[in-house]
Amino acid sequence: MNPVETPVALGADHAGTGLKATLREALEAAGHPVLDLGTHGPESVDYPDFAAAVAAAVVDGRARFGVLVCGTGIGISIAANRNPGIRCALVHDTTGARLSREHNDANVLALGARVIGPEVALDALRAFLATPFAGGRHERRVRMLTPDWSQRP
């Protein structure tokens, strides 16, 4: 499968639906297929459910990357990292997004809709998608986070 044709999975709690919609629109405008796993409405939901859904999509290969949004990004990133195949980076700007790919081979980006604005989030997402893993000394550390390395997405 052409990796660029594999979707980016999106997930958010009720605090993150507005930013998720903004990110979805930008991804689709740039030609990236999107797998939007919700939530879709304003009702209060529990962020671990949406973290688990996006994590499963990335680990199963249904998505090449995941993007998660909650109020701060903290809870949803903790929840995503419960899945040993996920390296979810909570990011506040392009620098964090770039380094999370270069150094940590992050496969899920977490953003806080109540702490960063939409233009900062969009730039972080673009940096995340544009930056390859640097490998080298970082690969040994990433392997320590990913016990089943041969099966990694």
Place this chain on the structure above:
Amino acid sequence: MNPVETPVALGADHAGTGLKATLREALEAAGHPVLDLGTHGPESVDYPDFAAAVAAAVVDGRARFGVLVCGTGIGISIAANRNPGIRCALVHDTTGARLSREHNDANVLALGARVIGPEVALDALRAFLATPFAGGRHERRVRMLTPDWSQRP
């Protein structure tokens, strides 16, 4: 054991030793016992080892909180959250530190020594230590992150 007498565990990779020393000095000056689990020198080390040591100290009850430092805080926070008893919050300022305690009952604070300065980190640490968990609707979500809730530290 008086919780205030239970140490705060510190851990860092080689990129975080300078900030770790600053945080240690401030904690000790404020009367908080510290359990410094390294690294202690400039040699290149692997952040997952220090995340695991601090996570174990918190889960075992040898420490009441943990503080982890690497270059961005990303790798070391992912590593700490591999332990299901840990809720490690990567934080960039006092707002994140406060909300990680109020909403997520975070028990480990992660900081990026190459992305925030020492005064910002010190304020974040003070906010983290000073803020109680808000409970309420947040408790259901925190329980979802912590399967063995009755055994939580």
